[in-house]
Amino acid sequence: MRLGALLLAALAVLVLVLAPGPADGRTVGRCELKKALGDAFHLYVSPRFKDYLLAKVISCLERISHLNTSLVRVFSQESENEEDDYSEDDDERPHMYFGLHGVFQLRDNFHCQSGVRTSRNYCQKDCSDFANDDITDDIICFVRSETWRQIFYISCGYEQGIQYILSQCGE
Structure with missing residues (x-):
């Protein structure tokens, strides 16, 4: 077995051991997320654009994380650095x-x-703080780091449907 595969397996085990269990996380409701994000966006987004942005962000988050607070995903990619002189194996x-x-x-x-x-460590947090059922610090980091701006470049699909559903949440 290749060393890289062993490292990946060790990392996956480490993440599974350190990641919170199902009892530590939950699925966030759309209306709860709309309220919390809407409050956080008040300094960053004009009021007339806020509802569209919330619909876009929430629709993308539903696809990316299923609004699961405990979701942790680990990815591996081999280096493609042309300066490195490594054989295929x-x-x-x-x-x-x-x-x-x-x-x-x-x-x-x-x-x-x-x-x-x-x-x-832009948000000065341990990653496990973003995988628990308290989304307050997650929202602060997401908004202050302006990570939400990246959503504009992602096509998530059903923003209009989400916008209608969010309109049913009330204020």
Whole structure:
């Protein structure tokens, strides 16, 4: 078995051990998320654009995380650096690992510190803080880091349907 595959397996076991169990997470309701995000967006988004943005963000989050607060996903990708001189079967080929955490799938190389890799740790949080049932710190990080702006470049589909559903939430 290749060294890279062993490292990936070890990382997956580490994430499974450290990740919160089902009792530590929950599925966030659309209306709860609309209210919490809407309150957080008040400084960043004009009121006339806020409902569209909320519909777009929530529809994308439903597809990405299913609004599951405990979702942690780990990905691996072999380095494609042309300067590296590795043979096809070389066990020393570097791998890039990254994890996505919580409802907003915040990255462990930018938003938080996972303990598995180096991170900018923009939000000054441990990644496990984004995989529990309290979404307050997740929302603060998502909004302040302006990660929500990346949603504009993602086509998630049914924003109009979500916009109608969110209109039923009330204020």
